[in-house]
Amino acid sequence: MKRFSAFNLFAEALRGHQGWPEHWPDKAPKSAYDVIIVGAGGHGLGAAYYLAKKYGITNVAVIEKGWLGGGNTGRNTTIIRSNYLYDESAHLYDHAVKLWDGLSQELNYNVMYSKRGVLMLAHNVHDVQSFKRHIHANRLNGVDNEWLSAEECKAYCPPLDISATARHPVLGGALQRRGGTARHDSVAWGYARAASALGVDIIQNCAVTGIRRGPDGAVQGVETERGFIGAKKIGVSAAGNTSVVMNMAGLDFPLESFPLQALVSEPVKPIFPCVVMSNTVHAYISQSDKGELVIGAGTDQYTSYSQRGAFHILEHTLAAICEIFPIFTRMRMLRTWGGIVDTTPDRSPILGKTPVPGLYVNCGWGTGGFKATPGSADLLAYTIAHDAPHKINAPFNLDRFRNGRLIDEAAAAAVAH
Amino acid sequence: MLLIHCPYCAEARPEVEFAYGGQAHIARPLDPSALSDADWEQYLYIRNNPRGRHHERWRHAHGCGRFFNAVRDTVTDKFEVTYPAGEAAR
Numbered sequence: 001m002k003r004f005s006a007f008n009l010f011a012e013a014l015r016g017h018q019g020w021p022e023h024w025p026d027k028a029p030k031s032a033y034d035v036i037i038v039g040a041g042g043h044g045l046g047a048a049y050y051l052a053k054k055y056g057i058t059n060v061a062v063i064e065k066g067w068l069g070g071g072n073t074g075r076n077t078t079i080i081r082s083n084y085l086y087d088e089s090a091h092l093y094d095h096a097v098k099l100w101d102g103l104s105q106e107l108n109y110n111v112m113y114s115k116r117g118v119l120m121l122a123h124n125v126h127d128v129q130s131f132k133r134h135i136h137a138n139r140l141n142g143v144d145n146e147w148l149s150a151e152e153c154k155a156y157c158p159p160l161d162i163s164a165t166a167r168h169p170v171l172g173g174a175l176q177r178r179g180g181t182a183r184h185d186s187v188a189w190g191y192a193r194a195a196s197a198l199g200v201d202i203i204q205n206c207a208v209t210g211i212r213r214g215p216d217g218a219v220q221g222v223e224t225e226r227g228f229i230g231a232k233k234i235g236v237s238a239a240g241n242t243s244v245v246m247n248m249a250g251l252d253f254p255l256e257s258f259p260l261q262a263l264v265s266e267p268v269k270p271i272f273p274c275v276v277m278s279n280t281v282h283a284y285i286s287q288s289d290k291g292e293l294v295i296g297a298g299t300d301q302y303t304s305y306s307q308r309g310a311f312h313i314l315e316h317t318l319a320a321i322c323e324i325f326p327i328f329t330r331m332r333m334l335r336t337w338g339g340i341v342d343t344t345p346d347r348s349p350i351l352g353k354t355p356v357p358g359l360y361v362n363c364g365w366g367t368g369g370f371k372a373t374p375g376s377a378d379l380l381a382y383t384i385a386h387d388a389p390h391k392i393n394a395p396f397n398l399d400r401f402r403n404g405r406l407i408d409e410a411a412a413a414a415v416a417h
Numbered sequence: 418m419l420l421i422h423c424p425y426c427a428e429a430r431p432e433v434e435f436a437y438g439g440q441a442h443i444a445r446p447l448d449p450s451a452l453s454d455a456d457w458e459q460y461l462y463i464r465n466n467p468r469g470r471h472h473e474r475w476r477h478a479h480g481c482g483r484f485f486n487a488v489r490d491t492v493t494d495k496f497e498v499t500y501p502a503g504e505a506a507r
Contacts, residue, residue, distance in 0.1 A: 243466035254462035256439075257491075301437040302419075304491050305468045310418040312433055345462045402458040 001197035003108050023189060024068075024196035029203050032230030033061045035384055036222055037237060038208050038245055040064030041073035042184070043362055043369065044237035045191035045202070046377025047384070049107075052198035054378075055385035060200045061231075062192075063224060065207035065241075069188030072239045075339035076370040077262050077284055077296040079275050081118040081179035083138050083145040088395040088407050089348060090141040095392050096375025097178055103374055109190030111182050112289065117274040118179030119148070119157055121324070122171045127280055131174040138176075148173045157274050159325045167323040168281050181275060181286055181294075187373055211249040211359070218357035219249070235360045235384050240305065240340030242363035249356050253363070254401045255342045258299040259309040260367055263336035265328075267291030276324075283320035293331065295321060299341065299367060309338045341366050345401065347410035351376060351393040352383055360384050361398070422499050423477045424485050430477070438474030440464050441486040442506050468492060472506055475499070 002008060002021055012019055035051060037044045040062045051057040064070075080100055082093035100113045122128045131147070138145040150162045153173040162170040192202055203226075210223035211234065221230035238245045240257040272287035284296035297317040300309045314336060322329045344350060344364035349372070351362050362380045365372060379393040389397065400406055419432040446452050446460060465471070471491045476484045488497040488507050498507050 241468070243464075244468045247467075252459075252463045253466070254458070254464065256464050256466050302473065302489070302494075303466060303471065304494055306492060306494050310432060312418055401462040402454045404454075 001108075001193060023193040024202050027061075027201040027203055029061060029063070029206065029224070029226055029229050030201065031228075032221065033201070034059040034231065035233045035235065036060070036229060036231040037062045037235045038222065039071070039237040039239065039241075040068045040188070040192070040202060040204065041071050041237065041239060042069065042187045042191060042373040043073075043239075043365075043376050043380070044235070045069075045188055045195055046373055047235055047237060047362070047380040048200045049191045049195035049198070050378050050381035051385060052195060052200055054381060057385060058199035060195075061229065062195070062200060062202050063206050063208055063222065063229070064202070064204045067204050068192055068202065069185055072339040072341065072369060073184055073188045073373075075262065075337055076184055077286070077294050078181045078184045078288075078370060079118060079179070079277070079284065079286065079296070080113070080182060080371040081176050081275075082143050082371070083118070083120075083134060083174065083176045083179070084409060085134050085137050086407055086409065087141060089409055090138060090143050091392050092349075092375060092379075092396065093372055094141070094143050095378070096372045099374035099378060100182065103187075103190070107190035107194045109186060109193060111186045111190055113182040114180045114289075115178050116180040116286075117156065117175055117177045119153060119274055119276050120174045121153065121160075121168075121276060121278040121280075122173055123168045123278065123280045124171065128171050131172075135174055143176070144178055145174055145176045148175050157272070157276055159272060159327045160276070161324060161326050168278070168320065170324075179275065181288075183289070184370060187370075191377070208245060208248070211245070213249065213356065216357070219359050233358045233360065233384055235362065235380055237362045237380065239363065239365070239369065240342050242342050242361065246354075246361070249354070249359055251354060251356065253350075254345055254398075255364060256303050257305060257340045257342050258302070259304050259306060259338045260299045260341045261297040261309040261313055261336060261338045263295050263297065263314060263333050264288070264292035265295070265331045266334050268293075268331070271327075278320065278324060281320040281324070283317055283324060285321060285325070292334065293328065299343075305340055307338050307340055341369075343367070345410070346406040346408045348407040349376070349396055350398055351379055351396045352389040352398065353387070354398060419494060419496070421475060421487070421496065423480055424499050424501050425481045425483050426477065430480060434477060434479040436476045436478040438476055438484060441472040441474045470497070474502070
């Protein structure tokens with residue numbers, strides 16, 4: 001890996017930038033590894049990176065059925081925040097936000113983390129009470145979150161319509177200033193480049209077709225389109241396809257996969273300074289550095305692996321956007337797409353060990369996995385290296401669906417993650 | 418948007434008339450107090466979530482209001498068949 005630095009940039013400029021090596025070589029699989037990670041999204045690549053970086057486990061392969069970062073890593077709306085209600089969630093997501101800080105420096109790759117603030121709008125009395133409760137809970141956990149009046153919301157985000165006659169009146173908002181956005185592709189590319197430099201093999205276009213288990217039940221490796229690859233430890237970070245991969249190991253999971261859509265507008269000059277989320281009317285919007293408005297829609301009601309959703313879902317979201325930001329009513333939308341999100345019954349992730357020895361899982365992030373990328377990657381690496389969960393991810397175990405210790409962010413967050 | 422055939426109304430109608438009801442043919446426990454924690458987990462939370470053929474419930478909420486079952490391919494989203502609730506799985 002050739003580091004990005006002012007000196008290297010200058011030296012390369014003198015010779016037409018011909019000396020930059022490829023970010024990560026495309027590797028053919030070896031016959032065996034110490035650890036195999038299934039899924040080359042941000043979470044999986046990050047886990048491989050932290051395994052190599054923090055625990056010296058460099059004989060690692062990341063196996064991906066498609067292309068690197070082509071799943072939900074490249075399909076989300078890039079929002080980062082940690083203002084979750086419950087202690088367990090606040091610790092988990094704030095662990096990630098702390099790692100977002102300094103991630104560009106650590107990876108020597110610009111992930112464009114921008115702390116532009118995430119503003120969550122309150123449209124009714126219930127919202128106001130609920131958000132204030134969130135704010136108090138967050139502050140007790142050392143997570144920044146503050147209440148803004150409607151006028152302060154308008155000052156923070158000028159395109160907002162706070163008039164008394166607005167279809168969705170704004171009664172105020174909760175602002176997390178450390179929240180913001182990052183460049184999603186860069187996160188995958190940065191982790192891939194850094195992991196590759198430490199000796200991790202990244203194997204793309206190689207779907208896992210089976211998980212081989214020994215007589216003792218422990219994993220022995222994975223069957224793939226390119227043959228069997230041995231490993232004593234397997235970490236599954238396969239997002240929407242986690243149920244499918246887990247079935248290969250003989251496990252049924254408390255997951256359902258739904259399509260989730262997003263869309264971007266034509267690029268315009270900077271107009272939108274922050275991220276605005278409105279859970280009540282279901283609108284999430286920010287502006288990318290390219291100038292596109294990035295808008296998140298809701299999930300479709302039915303389970304699917306089609307990576308596309310229904311048009312009426314987009315229509316619903318855009319109706320809300322146009323009411324809250326009348327300035328955008330004549331904006332043209334450029335592209336829409338869908339990803340498949342794996343949701344748990346309590347809308348909190350599952351991150352830890354499984355009943356199968358040597359098989360670890362990181363799934364169930366539902367509609368909000370991007371923000372957690374560095375944190376979940378770090379904790380999955382910890383869990384694999386120690387064969388035991390870190391105290392931050394210990395509550396997010398699979399057993400909670402049996403013993404009832406759910407972390408019910410479904411109720412706490414209503415819809416949005 | 419999906420077009421869904423309601424077996425009671427005998428008509429294909431747009432998806433917005435329907436409410437999804439999750440995985441079909443999950444039997445409610447007959448003797449709840451006899452269930453172990455593992456049984457409850459299985460009944461309440463574990464779902465098939467297959468990539469392919471899926472048995473699922475729908476309700477014609479803005480039509481006849483009745484529940485029915487369907488088989489749909491979760492990769493193509495195409496319905497194979499819909500049939501009234503109470504009938505055996507197709």
